[in-house]
Amino acid sequence: MFNLFKKKKEDNHIGDKYLSLKVREVIKETDDTVSIYFEQPEPFLEYKPGQYLTVILDIHGKEERRSYSLCTSPYLDPHPGITVKRVDKGLVSNYLNNQIRAGKSIEIMKPMGNFTCNFHSKNKKHFVMLAGGSGITPVISILKSVLINEPNSKVTLIYCNRSEDQIIFKKALEQLEEKYENRLMVIHNLSKPSSNWTGLKGRLDAAKLKNTLESIRYPELDQTMYFVCGPEGLMETAVATLEGMGIDSKSIIKESFYTDLDAKEEALKTAGKLAPELSREIDVVLEGETFHFEVPAGKTILEAGLDHDVDMPYSCQSGLCTACRGKLISGKVDMIEDAGLSASEIEQGYILCCSSKPASSDVKIIIE
Ligand code: FES
Structure with a gap:
């Protein structure tokens, strides 16, 4: 049986790194992905856009920990949330997709992570964001934060998925594009789209990425920053292409979900x-x-x-x-x-x- 951690076990964890959060709402994003939103604790959960939190569960009597990026922006969203994509045979991701309901409490470690940046209302930057699959999660958190905090900055998102129905936050991205029509551009790339898809299709290889990046330039802005998060292949292509274009590695912020x-x-x-x-x-x-x-x-x-x-x-x-x-x-x-x-x-x-x-x-x- 799956059991959430008992209070006694929670008390065993030392220090103020741990916290219990109550689930407020679970939203199905796609067939294999949910977003889990939490009630704000007292004091409010502090985090930076792009960070993740670690959930701690007791499954079959064994402690399991996994980190999931926050999909929310602390500047905008009243309730913090994480997005969890089901991994084939993944114990925790399947549990969170299948079992979690509003009202349950989950033990977490407080937010961490370096996939983030600082914001300032006077900044005039171009944020180029490359995301694949559930890699959109920390990216949308940063993207929303840029749009609300930096009125003179612009965002280009290149988002790769297999097919239309796999696009996480599709509607939210459309609404943001409408609201910030001159400041946000979303470019979808689908590897196996339906026959009526008119956007980019096929694998996002180096040549296609380079062409796409070269077609979007804002010379009036002071600086360009790149955020990359997704499967290993996409990350490698993206980083190699950007570096090959002479972009300083300090301007490329990466978040990996996989290593061997x-x-x-x-x-x-x-x-x-x-x-x-x-x-x-x-x-x-x-x-x-x-x-x-x-x-x-x-x-x-x-x-x-x-x-x-x-x-x-x-x-x-x-x-x-x-x-x-x-x-x-x-x-x-x-x-x-x-x-x-x-x-x-x-x-x-x-x-x-x-x-x-x-x-x-x-x-x-x-x-x-
Ligand atoms: S537990 Fe994640 S870096 Fe060590």
């Missing part, structure tokens, strides 16, 4: 870039308390911590979401995936415990 940690680890191992796998003792400082435990050979710091009942925060367990972020105070670690961290976070010594293994004997990490 095992393959990455294997590649690093083959390249001789990993320390020998040994059991090592480490210190983790969590909310001011120090935990000393052994990380057996082959385990990540997060896996070992959880095995020792240390209540370390986590969500994706793939090096993408940063929920498990800590600061390395001493020693060395091998970090297999750092996609969730910014270059400056890495420079400052931040690591992701879910994708890191100790590589020296004096590892000490502080998790704030």
Whole structure:
């Protein structure tokens, strides 16, 4: 049976990172996607457009965590919401699509994520947003926030799906385009559209993307920023095309939902870039308390911590979401995936415990 977390279990989580939210409304977006809106807690949930929250569920007696992007804008929408696309055989996404109803409470970790930006009413920017499938979720949150906060900025959204019925937020996007007719342009690209589709069709390859981008230019605006979120193939094409067009990587903000940690680890191992796998003792400082435990050979710091009942925060367990972020105070670690961290976070010594293994004997990490 599926059960939501019991209060006793919730109380086991340390600190103010956790919260219980009551579901206000569930809206079916497409056949395989729902948006779940929550009642505002007291005080209101603080988040930035484009961030995600982590849901924590007890399914078959096992704690399951997944992160889902917020589809709402804190500047506009009275109730925060997440959008969940059903993954084939995905335990949590299917549960959320099938079982969640208004009135239920869900334990969450408070919003996190770097796929966001700051807004200012004086900005004159062009936001080019590339989304695929459920990658639209954080993108629409940012898009709505730009339109309401920056009257002199413009937004172009290139949104890829397989077919018309897969387009999430289709109506909401049409309404926004109508409301902000000179400031928002939505370009749909469908890989398998119906025969009467008149928009872009087929795979969005580099040549098509380049042509599309070159056809939309606003020389009167001061700066162009690019936001990319979607399946791995689209992300790779988009980033390679943008960089190939000479766009500075600092202007390209990415959000990944997928990585293959095992393959990455294997590649690093083959390249001789990993320390020998040994059991090592480490210190983790969590909310001011120090935990000393052994990380057996082959385990990540997060896996070992959880095995020792240390209540370390986590969500994706793939090096993408940063929920498990800590600061390395001493020693060395091998970090297999750092996609969730910014270059400056890495420079400052931040690591992701879910994708890191100790590589020296004096590892000490502080998790704030
Ligand atoms: S749990 Fe998501 S980055 Fe580690």
